[in-house]
Amino acid sequence: MAAQNSNHSVVGRRLTGLDAAYLYAESAATPAHSGMLLFFEGEIPFDKLIQHIGQRLYLLPRYRQRLASVPFNLAHASLEDDPAFKIENHVKSHRMPAGSSEADIIQSALKVFEPPLSRERPLWEIHAFTGLDSGRTCLLMKIHQCLIEGVSPVEATSALFDLRADAPAPEPPPHGWTPHPLPGLAETILTAIHDLLEERVDAAFRAQELLRSPKELADRTGMLGDAARSLSRLLSQPIVAAPWNAGMVTPRRSLVWSRYPFTDFRAIRNSLGGTVNDVVLAMVSEAAARYLAKHDCKPGGAPLRIASPVNVSFEEEGGSIGNRVSVIFSEVPAVPMNASPRLDAVVQEAERIKTEREAQSLELLAESLNLVPPGLMGLTSRLTNLGLDFVGVLGKLASALPTAGFGIPAFGVNFMATNAPGVQVPQYMAGHLLLDVIGLPPLQANLGYGISILGYNQNLYFGMVAEPNLMPDLDVMRACLDEAFNELKRAAESRGPRAEATT
16 A cells, blocks of 8 residues: 655555564564664764754655554554654653763663554654763664564664765755644545455456466475475474573563674685675574583584574565565574584585575465454464463473473574674764664564674674573673684684685
């Protein structure tokens, strides 16, 4: 649903099934927003920050739109212009005590990060923290997953940054912004029925097209079969019982982060093989295996299973914001390994995923969410949340009992690792240089640990987030990650670049 008039380019947009799934699955304990911590050089005056963001919001039309739900869940909610929009409701200032450390700022920011975003307003917030002993400014960005195109908040906020400290504000549209009124009850229901009928007609048309193309029909049928096999593996084949998966998450979060030069990843790739993504996965999987070993975890041959979201949006979709996301599930050894064998195992797994077309197959399966009645999706998610709460209670009771020396097999996924490309040149906000950017991935269900990898200004940033009850020693994971990186770097330096990498 995309209407236009002289006052604004986008009026409303019906959420896709995947977008809506984030909303239905959200609870107070498992908010469905992600975010970033951004450290800037110097102290940004708050009025200057407000002005800078306000001058660029027209480039992000969804940031002035709020959810409009549909009675009886006849259709998924849509994003509509918010007539009551005020930037002050979304950009807020926090003055810390003078001389506050980075750890103090992070702790305060994580408290602000905990609660879900209000659905009565556009689903984003920016919080500015000042008072750092270094004189820097820290910005916390919170963005709901249903608002983000793809898997990373980087692209969703790129319009807010400049490439020069003295860059002029972008030229605003001559007509300004006049919000479209929120639809009334009758319009909401009629539009929802119209969209549902249109969606069903489109589905029938696509089905007819497939019947006219036996090759494409066979290909899509095969991909659905591949997706079913992937899901069967997730549900039937045990994975290592990691301590951060031993219970249900609460809203509390802890964070540590590391920064590495991007040139080192290229050098490791050129010497040891694989891609930069393979090197990243080798690091995070080896770090997890060493963390498990330090906690006397006995994998018993079960692998680590790491979920990595992949953006599969089509270029022709242009500026429309909607999630077209698939996920790949990498299974790698859960025991510590030397650098080169670890990377070799990751490369082999990447080749398997590519050969089996896992990302494309699961994305095709995700498309079927659009055919699930919204009312059923909402009811299923509510029942699931109740079930997760019950499972969480059982988990707490079980954790108080003696383990009798054996672990319970785990299924599903151990953790998520999101790897998003970023801008590899300096960026600025309100004339202040962006120094560091740390991702804050969401944690849900029993995934008590997650890691976000973001690229910026010739560095890769690894933001590690955990639920502190399940993982009270997140700094141990960071130490293991640093070890894995340094060993890969030494192995690459001792071997030198491969012949084919130098040609």
